Amino acid sequence: MSAAASKRPVLRVVLAEDAAIFRDGMSRLLADRGHEVVAVVADGEALVAAVDQHLPDVAVVDIRMPPTFTDEGLRAALTLRRRHPEVGVLVFSQYIETRYAAQLLGDNSAGVGYLLKDRVAETSDFVDALTRVAAGGTALDPEVVTQLMAVGQRATTIGAVLTRRESDVLGLMAEGRSNAAIAAHLVVGNGAVEKHVANIFAKLDLPASGDDNRRVLAVLRYLNG
Amino acid sequence: MSWWRGTVGRRIWSELLYVLLAAPLGLLGFVVIVVSFAFGLGLAVTFIGLPLLALNGRVARAFGNVDRRLARRLLGLEVPDPRPFRSGRGLFGWLQAALRDPVSWRARAYLVVKLPLALIGFHLALAFYGLGLFWLSYPLWWQLSGPGTLYKNVFLDPGTLVFRGHDAPHRQVAHQLTVHYGDHAYVDTWPRAVLLMLGGVALLLLAPGVVRGLAALHRLLIRGLLGRTRGDERVRELEAARTQVVDDSATTLRRIERDLHDGTQAQLAALALTLGQAKEKLEHRPDVPFDPEGALDLVGLAHQHAKEALVELRDLARGIHPPALDLGLDAALATLVARSAVPATLHADIPSRPDRAIETIAYFSVAELLANVAKHSQATKATVDVGMKDEMLVLRVRDDGVGGARIGGGSGLLGLRGRVRAVDGELMVHSPAGGPTVVDVQLPVHS
Numbered sequence: 001m002s003a004a005a006s007k008r009p010v011l012r013v014v015l016a017e018d019a020a021i022f023r024d025g026m027s028r029l030l031a032d033r034g035h036e037v038v039a040v041v042a043d044g045e046a047l048v049a050a051v052d053q054h055l056p057d058v059a060v061v062d063i064r065m066p067p068t069f070t071d072e073g074l075r076a077a078l079t080l081r082r083r084h085p086e087v088g089v090l091v092f093s094q095y096i097e098t099r100y101a102a103q104l105l106g107d108n109s110a111g112v113g114y115l116l117k118d119r120v121a122e123t124s125d126f127v128d129a130l131t132r133v134a135a136g137g138t139a140l141d142p143e144v145v146t147q148l149m150a151v152g153q154r155a156t157t158i159g160a161v162l163t164r165r166e167s168d169v170l171g172l173m174a175e176g177r178s179n180a181a182i183a184a185h186l187v188v189g190n191g192a193v194e195k196h197v198a199n200i201f202a203k204l205d206l207p208a209s210g211d212d213n214r215r216v217l218a219v220l221r222y223l224n225g
Numbered sequence: 226m227s228w229w230r231g232t233v234g235r236r237i238w239s240e241l242l243y244v245l246l247a248a249p250l251g252l253l254g255f256v257v258i259v260v261s262f263a264f265g266l267g268l269a270v271t272f273i274g275l276p277l278l279a280l281n282g283r284v285a286r287a288f289g290n291v292d293r294r295l296a297r298r299l300l301g302l303e304v305p306d307p308r309p310f311r312s313g314r315g316l317f318g319w320l321q322a323a324l325r326d327p328v329s330w331r332a333r334a335y336l337v338v339k340l341p342l343a344l345i346g347f348h349l350a351l352a353f354y355g356l357g358l359f360w361l362s363y364p365l366w367w368q369l370s371g372p373g374t375l376y377k378n379v380f381l382d383p384g385t386l387v388f389r390g391h392d393a394p395h396r397q398v399a400h401q402l403t404v405h406y407g408d409h410a411y412v413d414t415w416p417r418a419v420l421l422m423l424g425g426v427a428l429l430l431l432a433p434g435v436v437r438g439l440a441a442l443h444r445l446l447i448r449g450l451l452g453r454t455r456g457d458e459r460v461r462e463l464e465a466a467r468t469q470v471v472d473d474s475a476t477t478l479r480r481i482e483r484d485l486h487d488g489t490q491a492q493l494a495a496l497a498l499t500l501g502q503a504k505e506k507l508e509h510r511p512d513v514p515f516d517p518e519g520a521l522d523l524v525g526l527a528h529q530h531a532k533e534a535l536v537e538l539r540d541l542a543r544g545i546h547p548p549a550l551d552l553g554l555d556a557a558l559a560t561l562v563a564r565s566a567v568p569a570t571l572h573a574d575i576p577s578r579p580d581r582a583i584e585t586i587a588y589f590s591v592a593e594l595l596a597n598v599a600k601h602s603q604a605t606k607a608t609v610d611v612g613m614k615d616e617m618l619v620l621r622v623r624d625d626g627v628g629g630a631r632i633g634g635g636s637g638l639l640g641l642r643g644r645v646r647a648v649d650g651e652l653m654v655h656s657p658a659g660g661p662t663v664v665d666v667q668l669p670v671h672s
Contacts, residue, residue, distance in 0.1 A: 018487070019487055019491035019495075021491055021492055021495045021530065021533075022491045022494055022495045022498070024495070025498040025499055026498065028499075028502075029498060029502050032502065032519075033513075064486065069483065069487075094490055094494075117490075117494045118494065118497065120494060120497065120501065121494075121497035121498060121500070121501045122501060123501040123502045124505060124512065
């Protein structure tokens with residue numbers, strides 16, 4: 001990580017958040033880390049316009065914004081995914097809605113993140129997640145993963161074929177963690193994690209390829225049955 | 226001229242039409258219902274008796290519906306439809322419900338009482354208008370009819386109109402069509418004919434009054450027996466009040482959630498963010514430079530956020546239940562009045578404590594009314610009077626503003642009145658343009 005940290009890219013960010021106090025805090029944090037907040041908006045329409053104009057690396061989007069305070073942020077995020085697939089979208093919410101996550105991930109989870117607002121308390125983790133999403137990776141809140149897995153396990157027959165340990169590993173993969181991070185989290189060796197991951201790929205019928213997306217595909221295939 | 230309109234206006238003709246139609250309709254209804262009821266009753270021991278009685282009830286209801294609609298069209302009588310028929314489960318359930326249905330029983334009673342009124346009304350209306358017209362035009366008939374023989378014992382009363390008879394010839398007359406009253410009062414001279422004409426005018430002038438009176442009796446009967454009962458009305462009122470209360474509490478919950486989400490939650494998230502950022506500046510991390518001064522600034526900011534969040538939470542909690550209300554309504558209102566944006570004074574005389582629910586409604590009514598004063602009235606001062614009268618809590622909020630407040634004008638008064646009515650209270654607004662505005666709220670002391 002330290003190697004990456006020293007050469008951390010400067011991100012160009014669009015912020016969409018209607019609570020001023022939170023918006024200010026996030027702007028300050030990002031500026032502190034050397035990133036550039038190119039636009040700050042407070043509703044969905046303005047978000048789409050700002051992204052059209054600035055083409056940032058990543059947009060940070062609050063789900064609930066004016067005028068209806070329901071899911072306009074999510075709808076704007078889906079619009080962004082269609083119009084600018086190359087722009088990362090990190091969606092923020094006070095609550096986790098499985099339905100939102102499923103919609104957002106759709107069939108392409110590259111450059112998508114969905115986090116609880118609370119996660120900003122761990123500022124470094126948040127900035128890491130943002131960087132990952134900007135680079136085309138995925139960042140799912142552990143809460144999202146838990147809920148999706150719960151739904152997925154009910155809905156799918158594949159669930160039966162994964163062992164409990166493999167499910168745990170898959171969940172951590174879904175959060176966007178590396179093998180090393182998973183090993184640290186589960187307090188096992190790297191080799192054990194690699195073996196689990198290989199088993200998961202095999203069971204979900206995902207042959208080895210150069211594509212890094214295989215990890216995310218595994219999660220999605222698991223969830224969609 | 227209202228007298229003229231009352232005599233020949235459209236309304237009187239539609240009322241006359243109703244009075245005339247009521248007779249055949251009433252007769253038909255009476256015969257159908259009474260005959261089938263009698264049959265049903267007679268056959269009650271067999272298995273078709275009860276179904277017949279049930280059917281009888283449904284038909285009575287249908288007659289009632291027709292009559293109510295006719296009265297709505299012709300008499301302008303707005304009687305709310307009675308509760309629709311609710312069948313039980315299966316044939317037996319239907320039978321039981323139809324036999325018990327109070328609306329049907331009232332419709333039967335209606336059809337029975339209606340008949341005499343309908344028949345008498347029909348004759349009276351016909352007599353006043355028909356005889357009036359005939360007397361008025363009598364000279365015409367009298368003069369134009371040729372000479373002939375007058376017959377005795379002819380029909381059509383009062384005043385014997387002579388067309389033809391069955392008895393022997395009575396006497397020879399100059400005009401075949403001659404009216405006579407008794408054996409001697411023959412209207413066969415011009416003075417007598419003119420007198421009869423004047424009588425016709427009088428009848429025609431009286432006729433509208435008679436028709437109006439008859440229509441009023443019909444209305445009374447329909448309202449009494451074909452509309453809703455007091456119980457129905459009460460149920461409807463309570464249902465409306467319940468809907469209002471449920472909507473209201475859902476709205477309140479949504480507002481509280483919104484306030485929490487946009488206010489406190491956002492503030493706490495920002496607080497966590499700021500503290501997290503400060504912490505990392507003190508941790509000697511590889512990716513964040515060590516910066517105690519920067520961290521101190523952030524902690525100061527976080528401190529600020531925490532204090533703001535506390536204020537927001539306190540306001541929010543007070544909006545849910547004002548703590549002062551535990552001490553009594555007058556204490557709570559005193560706090561409220563002291564915080565009012567427009568200078569306000571309170572006169573409270575509450576000898577005994579009302580129910581807690583009533584106190585809460587009273588408190589939020591005054592809160593909302595004072596907020597209205599601040600928002601809309603441009604007033605410089607307001608007074609709040611609270612007292613008790615006949616088991617009612619009486620509130621009055623008065624301001625010296627521009628007036629023009631009305632219920633349903635987007636001022637929230639409509640919702641407020643709904644909440645007040647939900648506990649059988651009432652809210653009245655007196656607010657002429659130019660002011661002052663006085664809003665009276667009455668709440669029963671015990672809900």
